[in-house]
Amino acid sequence: MKGKGIVVGVTGGIAAYKAAELVRLLVREEAVVRVAMTANAARFVAPLTFEALSGNRILCDMWGPEAGAMDHISLGQEADLVIVAPATANFIGKMANGIGDDFLSTMLLAATAPVLVCPAMNVKMYGNPVVQKNLEVLKDRGVTVMEPGEGQLACRSEGKGRLPDPPEIVEEAQRLLSPRDLQGMRILVTAGPTVEPLDPVRYITNRSSGKMGYAVARAAWRRGASVVLVSGPTCIAPPRGVDFKPVRTAFEMRDTVFALAPRTHVIVKAAAVADYRPKSTADQKIKKGPRALTLDLEKNPDILAELGKTDTFSGILVGFAAETEELLGNAEAKLKAKNLDMIVANDVSRKDAGFETDTNAVKILFREGRMEETPLLGKDQVADLLLDRIKVLWEDRGERRRGD
Numbered sequence: 001m002k003g004k005g006i007v008v009g010v011t012g013g014i015a016a017y018k019a020a021e022l023v024r025l026l027v028r029e030e031a032v033v034r035v036a037m038t039a040n041a042a043r044f045v046a047p048l049t050f051e052a053l054s055g056n057r058i059l060c061d062m063w064g065p066e067a068g069a070m071d072h073i074s075l076g077q078e079a080d081l082v083i084v085a086p087a088t089a090n091f092i093g094k095m096a097n098g099i100g101d102d103f104l105s106t107m108l109l110a111a112t113a114p115v116l117v118c119p120a121m122n123v124k125m126y127g128n129p130v131v132q133k134n135l136e137v138l139k140d141r142g143v144t145v146m147e148p149g150e151g152q153l154a155c156r157s158e159g160k161g162r163l164p165d166p167p168e169i170v171e172e173a174q175r176l177l178s179p180r181d182l183q184g185m186r187i188l189v190t191a192g193p194t195v196e197p198l199d200p201v202r203y204i205t206n207r208s209s210g211k212m213g214y215a216v217a218r219a220a221w222r223r224g225a226s227v228v229l230v231s232g233p234t235c236i237a238p239p240r241g242v243d244f245k246p247v248r249t250a251f252e253m254r255d256t257v258f259a260l261a262p263r264t265h266v267i268v269k270a271a272a273v274a275d276y277r278p279k280s281t282a283d284q285k286i287k288k289g290p291r292a293l294t295l296d297l298e299k300n301p302d303i304l305a306e307l308g309k310t311d312t313f314s315g316i317l318v319g320f321a322a323e324t325e326e327l328l329g330n331a332e333a334k335l336k337a338k339n340l341d342m343i344v345a346n347d348v349s350r351k352d353a354g355f356e357t358d359t360n361a362v363k364i365l366f367r368e369g370r371m372e373e374t375p376l377l378g379k380d381q382v383a384d385l386l387l388d389r390i391k392v393l394w395e396d397r398g399e400r401r402r403g404d
């Protein structure tokens with residue numbers, strides 16, 4: 001979101017306090033944020049809060065000294081995105097019916113930037129046919145409307161009407177700001193560790209956090225791909241918009257991946273699959289005895305290598321190589337042995353890259369021998385870069401197919 005101009009319109013509902021967090025998150029993503037508030041929103045949260053968080057003047061009053069003469073026209077035309085959060089039933093009604101009686105509603109009448117509306121209100125109000133009709137009018141006009149969340153509402157009722165959590169709104173904003181250049185691509189991403197049970201309370205696993213695979217899934221969804229994420233247990237919430245398939249063991253992961261492979265164009269195997277599993281899983285908790293315990297392990301299937309051999313999958317196959325030594329040599333050997341189109345080599349002994357970190361620096365090796373090295377980047381940036389390269393391979397494969 002670096003440098004993107006975003007106008008956040010805040011209207012007068014109790015969820016206005018959550019808009020403060022939204023602004024903070026957008027600023028953290030390096031967007032340039034301007035906040036326009038209705039007079040009622042300013043009763044809930046002081047404009048100074050938004051001014052401090054955005055670092056910019058707040059626009060409240062058409063006639064006040066803070067608004068330039070043409071701000072109500074220029075703001076929504078120069079912005080890359082306008083987000084109305086929270087959007088009250090009253091404000092949605094004004095938008096749907098072309099009423100411009102304050103700064104924000106007037107600005108929206110002249111706006112040419114994409115608009116994201118995030119309704120938040122009482123459950124009955126949200127269900128009112130006139131509100132629903134107004135939302136339909138907005139959608140027909142190309143406005144993106146985010147479904148409110150369900151749960152306990154500030155008015156002490158239960159149901160649909162909560163403002164989506166600010167990180168979800170940021171996610172949707174990122175999608176709207178992204179190019180839709182992966183539309184038509186069906187991509188399957190595996191992520192996280194697998195866990196191999198010893199008994200009902202113990203298992204063997206590894207340090208994979210799933211962050212890299214989740215970042216690839218999220219970025220692919222933003223860019224318009226249809227995404228399935230097959231994931232071992234992680235602490236990360238499933239990304240919005242992806243078809244999430246939780247698994248535990250390597251066998252479960254293999255079955256899920258193979259069932260979906262025939263309908264998939266691209267498989268990215270970012271998961272850290274356990275290479276071995278206990279030979280047997282005890283039905284009851286294993287009790288400690290007087291002597292040392294030796295575990296018998298047997299080999300798990302190598303899912304990636306099987307995908308490289310099978311006729312079930314003929315798309316683009318991308319692997320990861322987690323290494324602590326001989327990074328390039330080991331990655332190259334895996335690329336060849338597993339018959340991959342591309343492998344992403346990770347030095348997992350680095351503190352700032354690989355497992356558990358938010359950053360990564362990778363070497364990308366291609367089937368025809370080319371190699372590319374990235375600097376240390378955020379995992380989201382690495383994900384976009386990998387998808388750029390995957391897109392070229394995917395388009396090239398499609399071209400060759402057509403030429404066959």
Ligand code: CTP
Pocket residue numbers: 250269270271272273274275300301302303304305318319320321322323334
């Ligand atoms: N992989 C897999 N199934 C396995 C092991 C690995 O699909 N049983 C995939 C991983 O998802 C990754 C790639 O193979 O994309 C390389 O995984 P990595 O752990 O780096 O290498 P291994 O092949 O397991 O070899 P080693 O552990 O000896 O380095």
